[in-house]
Amino acid sequence: MPRPFTPKIITANDxxxxxxxxxxxxxxxxREMSQAELIEDEAEAQLRLIEAEKDALRVVGIYLTDAKxxxxxxxxxxxxxxxxRTGPSNYRHGKQEAAANV
Amino acid sequence: MYKYNDFDTAFLEERNRQFRAQVERRIDGSLTEDxxxxxxxxxxxxxxxxxxxLRVAIPYGTLSANQMRQLALLAEKWxxxxxxFTTRQNIQYNWPKLKDVPDMLDALAEVNLHAIQTSxxxxxxxxxxxxxxxxxxxxxxxxxIAELIRQWSTDHPEFQFMGRKFKIAVSAGEKDRAVLKAHDxxxxxxxxxxxxxxxxxLVGGGLGRTPMIGKVLNDFVxxxxxxxxxxxxxxxxxxxxxxxxxxxxxxxxxxxxxxLDKIRELTEERFALVRPTFGGADLALFEEIKAxxxxxxxRSGGTDAYEAAYxxxxxxxxxxxxxxxxxxxxxxxxxxxxxxxHGQTPGDATAEQMRVMADLAExxxxxxLRISHEQNVILPHVHQNDLPAIHxxxxxxxxxxxxxxxxSDIIACPGMDYCALATARSIPxxxxxxxxxxxxxxxxxxxxxQIKISGCINACGxxxxxxxxxxxxxxxxxxxxxxxxxxxxxxxxxIGTRTGPGFAYDEIVPAVERIVLTYLDIRETExxxxxxxxxxxxxxxxKAALYxxxxxxxx
Numbered sequence: 001m002p003r004p005f006t007p008k009i010i011t012a013n014d015x016x017x018x019x020x021x022x023x024x025x026x027x028x029x030x031r032e033m034s035q036a037e038l039i040e041d042e043a044e045a046q047l048r049l050i051e052a053e054k055d056a057l058r059v060v061g062i063y064l065t066d067a068k069x070x071x072x073x074x075x076x077x078x079x080x081x082x083x084x085r086t087g088p089s090n091y092r093h094g095k096q097e098a099a100a101n102v
Numbered sequence: 103m104y105k106y107n108d109f110d111t112a113f114l115e116e117r118n119r120q121f122r123a124q125v126e127r128r129i130d131g132s133l134t135e136d137x138x139x140x141x142x143x144x145x146x147x148x149x150x151x152x153x154x155x156l157r158v159a160i161p162y163g164t165l166s167a168n169q170m171r172q173l174a175l176l177a178e179k180w181x182x183x184x185x186x187f188t189t190r191q192n193i194q195y196n197w198p199k200l201k202d203v204p205d206m207l208d209a210l211a212e213v214n215l216h217a218i219q220t221s222x223x224x225x226x227x228x229x230x231x232x233x234x235x236x237x238x239x240x241x242x243x244x245x246x247i248a249e250l251i252r253q254w255s256t257d258h259p260e261f262q263f264m265g266r267k268f269k270i271a272v273s274a275g276e277k278d279r280a281v282l283k284a285h286d287x288x289x290x291x292x293x294x295x296x297x298x299x300x301x302x303x304l305v306g307g308g309l310g311r312t313p314m315i316g317k318v319l320n321d322f323v324x325x326x327x328x329x330x331x332x333x334x335x336x337x338x339x340x341x342x343x344x345x346x347x348x349x350x351x352x353x354x355x356x357x358x359x360x361x362l363d364k365i366r367e368l369t370e371e372r373f374a375l376v377r378p379t380f381g382g383a384d385l386a387l388f389e390e391i392k393a394x395x396x397x398x399x400x401r402s403g404g405t406d407a408y409e410a411a412y413x414x415x416x417x418x419x420x421x422x423x424x425x426x427x428x429x430x431x432x433x434x435x436x437x438x439x440x441x442x443x444h445g446q447t448p449g450d451a452t453a454e455q456m457r458v459m460a461d462l463a464e465x466x467x468x469x470x471l472r473i474s475h476e477q478n479v480i481l482p483h484v485h486q487n488d489l490p491a492i493h494x495x496x497x498x499x500x501x502x503x504x505x506x507x508x509x510s511d512i513i514a515c516p517g518m519d520y521c522a523l524a525t526a527r528s529i530p531x532x533x534x535x536x537x538x539x540x541x542x543x544x545x546x547x548x549x550x551x552q553i554k555i556s557g558c559i560n561a562c563g564x565x566x567x568x569x570x571x572x573x574x575x576x577x578x579x580x581x582x583x584x585x586x587x588x589x590x591x592x593x594x595x596x597i598g599t600r601t602g603p604g605f606a607y608d609e610i611v612p613a614v615e616r617i618v619l620t621y622l623d624i625r626e627t628e629x630x631x632x633x634x635x636x637x638x639x640x641x642x643x644x645k646a647a648l649y650x651x652x653x654x655x656x657x
Contacts, residue, residue, distance in 0.1 A: 018153035088519035
């Protein structure tokens with residue numbers, strides 16, 4: 001039996017910076033997972049993925065990944081996506097560095 | 103050290119010019135990612151978890167002071183002020199921007215460095231004994247052979263799109279410091295009974311998902327035959343290696359499936375065809391290359407300053423006892439600089455530290471540095487009277503950690519903090535083990551113990567050949583760490599044995615502690631190393647310490 005569908009977000013890396021980015025409900029890309037569109041329906045997820053892939057010339061490695069609804073928007077369900085949205089654990093580089101500079 | 107001739111310089115300029123144009127075409131949308139990816143990988147550019155990563159080759163681990171300074175410049179100008187030295191004698195920059203990479207490659211070319219074939223299914227950076235040219239036990243410097251192989255394999259038309267990557271290592275002594283037996287092909291310089299120098303060829307070693315120890319394919323290949331012989335081996339594998347399954351594509355599987363004898367027979371057949379195509383240009387080139395690696399004129403003079411510091415300064419003495427190795431020249435030592443201060447990321451050096459090491463090499467070390475597969479930096483030739491001054495400078499820059507060969511001298515791959523392939527983190531595990539044993543003040547008591555950590559089954563962290571190996575996996579969405587014991591990366595190479603079920607992230611450091619305390623308990627003498635104890639008593643006492651509850655069940 002196929003596994004029940006779990007909510008998804010669309011993520012990728014920015015072509016120029018290499019930074020982790022997420023697809024939003026208004027067909028743009030954000031650096032914050034919390035701003036991503038949480039897709040609750042399987043067929044809709046495939047359609048949104050096709051829409052996102054239109055940006056393949058400036059966005060690399062687009063894929064759907066599991067997420068769950070949180071108080072401030074989508075949150076990761078797997079530790080890999082948690083690291084992607086945060087940055088490495090040995091230095092405060094990546095997104096956590098940007099956050100510290102705000 | 104090898105200096106580029108006009109051909110080398112022109113080749114690299116052209117190659118960089120091509121890649122610059124490719125990057126431009128990717129950015130303006132003329133190239134898709136599918137088209138661009140093989141091109142960027144050919145030039146060492148990966149896309150990792152958080153950013154691009156540029157892997158720069160340090161051929162056979164040798165750097166000049168100027169090259170090291172240029173690596174520092176790249177770290178500062180285009181990265182976040184540091185670089186990561188890897189287990190294959192490369193340096194990785196974790197944060198370059200795509201548009202900057204062509205400038206980085208041009209800056210590298212200024213000092214005869216490149217990122218060619220540091221990725222992709224080609225012959226990768228040729229690695230060598232990091233003590234080459236300095237070790238007391240070597241027959242001759244293995245680096246000219248490594249440079250010859252580098253030149254032959256660079257852009258070799260037959261070997262640009264193979265079934266999988268191919269890694270070569272070169273060494274020249276009884277002791278194996280280059281993990282020869284974990285390479286697709288290894289060259290060991292030997293002498294036959296007639297006193298002639300030649301090459302023993304090993305094949306089929308490799309770690310990863312199916313670890314294998316390399317086997318001797320040929321006991322003695324003469325100097326004249328070396329390159330055609332290697333070309334024949336790679337060619338045979340390129341033809342017979344499996345392309346239906348990437349996990350079975352490396353030569354270790356080909357050797358395993360066809361058998362060593364069959365590989366030898368096919369190699370001989372191929373060699374008969376290949377040998378006549380080598381007209382002697384390779385030998386002329388080899389002679390030319392050799393001249394570049396002549397030893398410097400080693401200084402003479404007494405060692406009174408060294409002796410005095412050794413007697414009076416316990417911190418210097420502790421460092422000298424762990425970080426120095428015997429040199430072939432009188433009154434000289436090989437200095438290993440630990441870039442593994444307790445709690446730091448194994449293999450990382452800041453731009454400032456790189457410059458300090460470059461300065462020291464220039465002032466005291468005949469301008470030479472080496473990078474080891476163990477992720478440390480080496481000053482290969484140092485007069486012993488200069489050691490106290492070097493140590494004092496290293497101390498000022500967090501580079502004087504006295505831990506070479508000890509429990510905190512850990513090999514760790516970047517793991518899930520950076521790597522897109524990783525299934526778990528490695529770096530924080532290494533940091534915590536080092537910090538824990540430093541707090542316990544047990545490190546020097548424990549003695550020689552190599553811990554090697556990989557964050558996935560591909561084994562960049564060499565966990566299979568660690569005395570204690572740690573493999574990070576994803577078990578149902580949670581990091582889980584398997585332990586192996588009894589691995590050995592030297593001439594007595596062995597693959598470690600799994601202890602049993604893995605440990606959660608917050609259980610792995612205590613588990614390692616239990617293993618080490620068990621060793622301290624059961625070793626026969628203080629001189630018996632962890633590996634010797636393990637070989638004497640086997641797995642049982644360590645298993646009992648790791649899994650006390652399950653042992654009760656069995657009892």
